[in-house]
Amino acid sequence: MNTILALAGVVIKELYRRKDFYVLFVLTAVITLLMGSVSFFHDTGIVRYVKEIALLLIWIAALVIAIGTTARQIPAERENRTIFPLLAKPVTRGQVIVGKFAGCWLACGLALMVFYVFFGVVSGSREHYWPVLSFFQAFWLQWVMLGIVVAFVLLGSVVFAAPSSNATISFIVVLGILLLGGHLNQVALQQPEPLRSIVYGVYFLIPHLEWYDVRDLIVYDWNRVGWLDCALATLYAATYAGLLLFGAWLVFRRKPLNV
């Protein structure tokens, strides 16, 4: 456990040493504040468009941080040849995978927390009320979703040759699931057999990341999701993350480490 935490700590340090997070946060803050400062028809009570834009930017930034940070972890260790002293500590390959996952996921959580605090301040200062539990739920669900994304990218980093190709493919897959994943069943029903069964199979196979996007509930002030549903969604995400990490370990344990 200590080994895993030590590995995770290195990844978290890397996040705050690199400029990615700061650039994305400043961009999000500047765009949100600029949009918030625009006056539409001299009405100061309009707020939802600011929330909508801020949350969209938070989602984009979080995905960029999660995929960007994770994709370079193992390739960088191999390229710099630091993987050899690391494995000679002794650290098992399984611990490397879990440690990297924990580090990336915790780093995403820290970044996400800063983003949500900013969002809460902007939203609260305009709406004059703070639905803290709703914000926490949105934060938690997004963080849990990022767990699946991080595990998926980690698997990609031991399968694909370069971090750039891994990051690109991961972005396409994640955005594809977010935009189309929930509608594949409708698409399947309009197809002839055997395509229908194949598309329906894909629908049941993919992790449904779109569940974790509760931006509309926050922006339009709907009620919170039930805590039991939240717990079930967390369990679902943990299962998928576990499966993907297991897959990553299976590939990594027999992988030659020479570049």
Next chain:
Amino acid sequence: MKKHGPYLILILLLAACFSLATVLQQRASAWTKRAQSDNVLKVLFGDGRRFFADGFFRQADVSFHSGFYPTIFDQARASQDTRHLTAKEGEPAAEEHEKQFNFLGRPRDWIERFGRHFAVTSHTHLEGKKEREILPWLKMSAELDPQKIETYTVSAYWLRDLGKVKEAEEFLREGLRNNPDSYEILFELGRLYSENYHDPARARNVWELALRRWSEQEAAGKKPDLRELDRTAVYLSHLEEKEGNLARALELLQLAKKASPTPAALQPQIDELKQRLTKRAPSIAPKTP
């Protein structure tokens, strides 16, 4: 000499900047003129801005429904008809829209059933001054595509509803400058004069102009919207009736009847006007000795 080298270069650069500024000044003023006619967004996006304008208009509709909106995958797709955006509960357009928006149906599997716990599943419309939330999207849509007429009419409708009559008039005037032939904007402007400023003379002028614009477009073979003719003629007829011009009111109702999808609904009003006209005729006729 070596010591002064950097300062000399700096002075040289300053001189170059000054010279360039005098040359570029005239060109820059030409750019400014361009910016007045074509805003930055038009220069940046070209005709592609219409795509974004449609997106922002759609976002206004999404906001009006508090996130409950069909995707392209949902069988009942979002109707192109935007009348529900300016209809209150109970009005025919709102009821028709209620049927169109019943797209969710029963969940097909456990994934869809569970996923609905995390999504907006109730069809509601903004109310209680919350309608203001759609205005930024409409304004952005109008900035990107000044020729999208419904952006002005929908915005003006809600601005009037929110008590921002001056802003509504300014926005409609802006729309009219960009679309001088729009009978829809003229109709909305007439409503503003009639219902908010209580100025029947200006309302009449604007609605008469709207009818003229409609006729011009029909004559040019542009197939203008019959519902707009119906609506304008009915509103103008009511105004003329209030002002005591019963003959003109009758004439307008008969025009509306030709354009109305439910002409039978107008017949009782026409009959009533006819009766009032015949009653009035003997009283105003000169008495014979």
